[in-house]
Amino acid sequence: MQLGISDNIKSVVMQLRTFINEVIIPNEVRYLSELQDDRWQSPPVMQTMINQAKKAGLFNLFIESDKHQFTGVEYAHLAELMGRSEIAAEVFNCAAPDTGNMEVLAKFGTDEQRSRYLVPLLQGDIKSGFAMTEPAVASSDASNIMSEARREGDDWVLSGEKSWVSGAGDPRCKFLIVMCQTEAGASPELRQSLLLIPMQSKGVEITRMISVFGYDDAPQGHAQIRFTQVRVPSTSLIGNTGQAFEIAQGRMGSGRIHQCMRSIGAAERALELMVKRSTSRYAFGKPLSELGGNVDVIANSRIEIEMSRLMALKAAWMLDQRGLHAALGEIAQMKVVVPNMALNVIDRAIQMHGGTGVSEDTPLAKMWAAHRAMRLSDGPDEVHREMISRQEIGKFPLTYV
């Protein structure tokens, strides 16, 4: 299987690129300006673009359907294109956390969960969230999760507090997949289960919205949510009790690749903005591109993007060919390298823009904030490094003297 653009995706790549360049990027300013009218409603231009994407057959590309079937490597190329604009993934119904949640429901959901939640998600009629992180514990170690669901007759009763629930600020968000303890006596990796909690359930309360370097990331946002004695039927369990880690690991494997490929798309856009600025603005009698070390700045950005793309495509290839367990090392390496690379490229593009770089006049400042946060979300760099080093050290058993 090839790592490049296969015949199977050639036409969709062209279609997607044209749609992003001709429909989405020109509408970014309008999207932001409509958002000012009501920050917690999806701007009307988003629905207009969604309708156009559906009509063009560019909806739900992340999941197999009767219209398309892509390998992980093929979809990775499409995700990269979507990364060029912060709002593109939503237009194509390919944004996190919905994509991961749809994959979970498709694989582990009951018939009822699929018809009530997966079908409207696939149609783009509702949104969802994934609630694992908790304010009270170091959540990079998911075995710390304390929220608890108890069985009472035919119901589960959930109590606890979650933070950083992305997407929960959007009124279209109708349910959360919540990680919680149900098996207190079991070994740490088997204590947690996943429950499907409708947002309108009694006892679900958004206590605050959390910003990222001051950005509210509206209309989706990131919520802190208190669950007080939230009662849901026993059929709200996803998969089996104690299966949360296994399901979440699978969800995050492909999700991390999609997210990193989108970051590569963002880095490409930052490099493009950097170069255009450097060849169109003059100082000291020369274009910025010819001043100081700016040729190296541009060249290093290209080199780093290419190296990162190869790493991410290799991770996607491993996942396609050999499955999640075999691909874990490559996925962890990519998850450390790509956000850091994107941050470097975006930072250089900001520098090339002078004061404009940190203003709202380009997408760069918000891109930087989003990629800085990516070094934490889906696991901090250090957790992935620890996994990588454990694999390396494991190749040479410890010797005792």
Ligand SMILES: Cc1cc2nc3c(=O)[nH]c(=O)nc-3n(C[C@H](O)[C@H](O)[C@H](O)COP(=O)(O)OP(=O)(O)OC[C@H]3O[C@@H](n4cnc5c(N)ncnc54)[C@H](O)[C@@H]3O)c2cc1C
């Ligand atoms: C923008 C954004 C969106 C997010 N969206 C979601 C979401 O939708 N759902 C959700 O559940 N969570 C979400 N998160 C939360 C994210 O997954 C957590 O922040 C992350 O897992 C880290 O957990 P923590 O914040 O509790 O940090 P802690 O676990 O307290 O870790 C703090 C720091 O300790 C260090 N550390 C931790 N472990 C190790 C180690 N093994 N070795 C060395 N150092 C270590 C690292 O420097 C780490 O950054 C989001 C976060 C952000 C910023």
